[in-house]
Amino acid sequence: MSEAATARAARATIGNSEFDRDTAVTRREPGVYDIDLSGGWAIVNAVNGGYLLAVLGRALGDALPHSDPFTISAHYLTASQPGPAVVRTDVVRTGRTLSTGQASLFQYDHEGREVERIRVLASFGDLDSLPDDVRTSATPPALPPIDRCFGAGDGPAPVSGSSAIADRLMLKLDPATLGWALGSPSGKGEMRGWFGLADGRDADPLSLLLTVDALPPTAFELGLSGWVPTVELTVHVRSRPAPGPLRVSITTRNLAGGFLEEDAEVWDGADRLVAQSRQLARVRLG
Amino acid sequence: MSEAATARAARATIGNSEFDRDTAVTRREPGVYDIDLSGGWAIVNAVNGGYLLAVLGRALGDALPHSDPFTISAHYLTASQPGPAVVRTDVVRTGRTLSTGQASLFQYDHEGREVERIRVLASFGDLDSLPDDVRTSATPPALPPIDRCFGAGDGPAPVSGSSAIADRLMLKLDPATLGWALGSPSGKGEMRGWFGLADGRDADPLSLLLTVDALPPTAFELGLSGWVPTVELTVHVRSRPAPGPLRVSITTRNLAGGFLEEDAEVWDGADRLVAQSRQLARVRLG
Numbered sequence: 001m002s003e004a005a006t007a008r009a010a011r012a013t014i015g016n017s018e019f020d021r022d023t024a025v026t027r028r029e030p031g032v033y034d035i036d037l038s039g040g041w042a043i044v045n046a047v048n049g050g051y052l053l054a055v056l057g058r059a060l061g062d063a064l065p066h067s068d069p070f071t072i073s074a075h076y077l078t079a080s081q082p083g084p085a086v087v088r089t090d091v092v093r094t095g096r097t098l099s100t101g102q103a104s105l106f107q108y109d110h111e112g113r114e115v116e117r118i119r120v121l122a123s124f125g126d127l128d129s130l131p132d133d134v135r136t137s138a139t140p141p142a143l144p145p146i147d148r149c150f151g152a153g154d155g156p157a158p159v160s161g162s163s164a165i166a167d168r169l170m171l172k173l174d175p176a177t178l179g180w181a182l183g184s185p186s187g188k189g190e191m192r193g194w195f196g197l198a199d200g201r202d203a204d205p206l207s208l209l210l211t212v213d214a215l216p217p218t219a220f221e222l223g224l225s226g227w228v229p230t231v232e233l234t235v236h237v238r239s240r241p242a243p244g245p246l247r248v249s250i251t252t253r254n255l256a257g258g259f260l261e262e263d264a265e266v267w268d269g270a271d272r273l274v275a276q277s278r279q280l281a282r283v284r285l286g
Numbered sequence: 287m288s289e290a291a292t293a294r295a296a297r298a299t300i301g302n303s304e305f306d307r308d309t310a311v312t313r314r315e316p317g318v319y320d321i322d323l324s325g326g327w328a329i330v331n332a333v334n335g336g337y338l339l340a341v342l343g344r345a346l347g348d349a350l351p352h353s354d355p356f357t358i359s360a361h362y363l364t365a366s367q368p369g370p371a372v373v374r375t376d377v378v379r380t381g382r383t384l385s386t387g388q389a390s391l392f393q394y395d396h397e398g399r400e401v402e403r404i405r406v407l408a409s410f411g412d413l414d415s416l417p418d419d420v421r422t423s424a425t426p427p428a429l430p431p432i433d434r435c436f437g438a439g440d441g442p443a444p445v446s447g448s449s450a451i452a453d454r455l456m457l458k459l460d461p462a463t464l465g466w467a468l469g470s471p472s473g474k475g476e477m478r479g480w481f482g483l484a485d486g487r488d489a490d491p492l493s494l495l496l497t498v499d500a501l502p503p504t505a506f507e508l509g510l511s512g513w514v515p516t517v518e519l520t521v522h523v524r525s526r527p528a529p530g531p532l533r534v535s536i537t538t539r540n541l542a543g544g545f546l547e548e549d550a551e552v553w554d555g556a557d558r559l560v561a562q563s564r565q566l567a568r569v570r571l572g
Contacts, residue, residue, distance in 0.1 A: 070545070070566065071361075073361075073518065075359075075408075077378065077379045077386060092361070092363065092402065093364075119386070120407075121359060121361050121388075121406075121407045123361055123517055130542075130545070131543055132543070133543065133544065134542040135542070136540040137538075137539050138540050231356065232520070232522075236518075236566050238543065238545065239542060254524060256416075256419065256420040256421070256422055256525060256558075257413075257417055257418070257419065257525065258416055261562055273539075273540045273542070278520065278562075280357045280522050
């Protein structure tokens with residue numbers, strides 16, 4: 001987190017933050033939304049896939065009668081660029097407790113033709129209407145205290161490949177999953193860390209869509225390098241997150257045939273599993 | 287497996303089996319397919335969700351330039367009934383190694399209006415074109431030998447709720463996950479067993495879409511009863527399965543707010559993880 005970001009820390013609120021401004025969509029007509037994709041959430045040259053998912057979630061939350069994403073599946077088609085985009089939504093079914101919708105994000109090619117970047121299918125509901133009953137056997141990831149973890153620019157383990165998005169995130173990685181940054185990957189498909197937004201905005205169901213795809217690829221700890229493009233990403237939001245930093249654990253168990261899965265868990269300060277995700281991604285086998 | 291099914295065992299082949307006949311779609315026009323959903327794959331009164339997914343996968347494999355489902359996400363909208371249905375597909379993007387498509391299955395209401403049952407978004411490829419490189423840390427589920435596991439009708443642990451689909455499956459459950467059938471659920475969100483098709487047809491990528499949703503709900507072992515309707519199911523097919531019985535392991539870690547996830551792994555006889563799936567389902571909290 002840069003000094004500038006630090007200076008902004010703990011100021012922003014849900015609805016008034018970098019994340020809210022950069023995911024805000026403008027309704028052009030019913031079901032159609034304009035947005036200017038911010039370069040501030042780019043990793044190297046690509047717009048972060050979790051940021052894109054949050055933009056589509058924002059549009060669907062407006063188009064559907066329910067506002068919380070319960071399950072959202074995204075297929076990534078072509079690489080998005082910072083700049084103007086249009087989101088087209090389609091209400092598939094509305095129900096009392098769940099509504100299902102579809103959305104696509106398009107950008108324009110040199111001839112001004114729309115090119116589809118990402119398409120999602122999602123079911124939305126109202127997290128606050130769910131019973132409190134919890135019977136989970138999952139346990140939070142074992143993470144060192146936040147001040148014992150490392151972020152972009154922190155020594156002695158500067159995280160390489162940091163880019164614009166690093167200034168917008170409070171991302172502190174478990175040293176146990178930072179071997180790759182020191183040239184000695186662990187060989188285990190694990191990535192763990194503390195996550196927050198740099199300007200201090202607390203998490204909500206929409207920002208969780210960003211959180212699940214914000215850590216470095218587990219492939220780095222498997223000794224692979226280079227881009228790991230997401231083919232498909234599905235997120236289940238299971239509970240409204242409590243204020244404060246989140247703990248994120250990402251695991252890869254099966255790397256085969258040039259593809260791998262990344263399973264993410266997000267835990268809040270109340271030790272609740274607030275989101276689960278799985279993505280299928282391609283890797284370059286070194 | 288009934289005696290009739292046993293008599294059919296080991297006769298059918300891929301392309302000539304109950305599963306192939308009951309998932310066959312007839313092209314009405316480009317991208318539109320007719321099918322008569324078979325009551326033979328019903329559980330109690332509902333058509334099995336995995337069977338429906340295989341039908342949609344069959345249609346997309348015809349509509350797209352690639353034939354193997356790599357990742358397919360389904361949102362279940364309304365309960366399907368045995369009988370006529372139409373599948374409408376849409377080619378989203380075609381690429382050299384992956385193509386993405388969308389499909390919806392409709393049935394007709396009393397006024398003859400189309401009602402959407404299920405919508406899927408999927409990316410297809412060619413499993414045989416993938417490199418052999420495997421670096422997996424996942425291990426096959428520990429299962430007793432098939433003759434030490436129990437199927438529908440087997441004593442001393444007759445599996446309740448068996449119905450039409452039971453005659454079409456060779457499903458033998460690990461006694462360690464059958465406590466629910468004896469009135470003493472383990473309290474663990476686990477279900478494991480051996481899986482095959484009763485007529486002896488070997489597994490292929492399409493039948494894997496059925497396999498991941500064919501075991502009893504993990505909710506039964508959590509002490510819950512009743513229907514556990516699927517909201518969303520995503521399947522990743524990671525490798526073409528070897529001939530012979532498959533091992534299926536299903537795990538639920540987080541039951542909260544009336545929803546749970548079911549993570550399924552399918553392993554073939556060559557100890558390869560051939561499919562992974564996750565679904566979000568609703569439960570009745572007892």
